[in-house]
Amino acid sequence: MSVSGSRLLITELQPAAGADAVVLLAGELDTVTSADLREAVTGLAARRTRPARLVLDLSGVTYCDNASLYTLLGICHALGMVGITVVITGTAAVVREALHRNRLAERLPMQVKPTAL
Template identity: 35%
Template sequence: MDRLTVRHASCEDTSFLTLVLAGELEVSNVSKLIDTIVGVLERGDRHLLLDLTDVSLCDEGSLFTILGIRHAANHLGGSLSIIAASPPVHDAMCQTGLRELLPITPGCPL
């Protein structure tokens, strides 16, 4: 069984693509998220939303990877926002000081 799953979900605003993550998000398996996002960006989607509600474990390396992905999306004229996060994600964000750099914006943007 995969320790991390990534699936697409719909958002009312079709200019945004929502990715829902579940399971353990850590450096050892963050490549699954990277591969998914690279595919999405290659398809032409530029505005990404991450729902981390069902992430049960989160390490600092994976958060720094998400920050790097956000910078790459911005460089391509897009964006990446976290729309929901579990307590383990909140804790990891606070411990790493990334809470300010990776703000959580609830729901789909209008």
């Protein structure tokens, strides 16, 4: 799956059976493009064979507003309710700055080292 909004590219790497699902984000993550991300992960959660873990790689994010951080928090909680653990990795500097500015770094499941693909 690859979804391209006008400013955000969402690419899901096809995992091997039993492997983590990995979604790569590139571009601007904001109020408008967050809807595309919500739609993509909702589709992933609705699958018959859904992964036990979703890795969101934000290394390609060039802009991140406050609202999108709360979208990420909501995604983590919602997927957790259906048994999917979310890990956020590859946070670009703009994402890290926004996380600290909003005091959300401790509330989101961050992984410092990128996951091997």
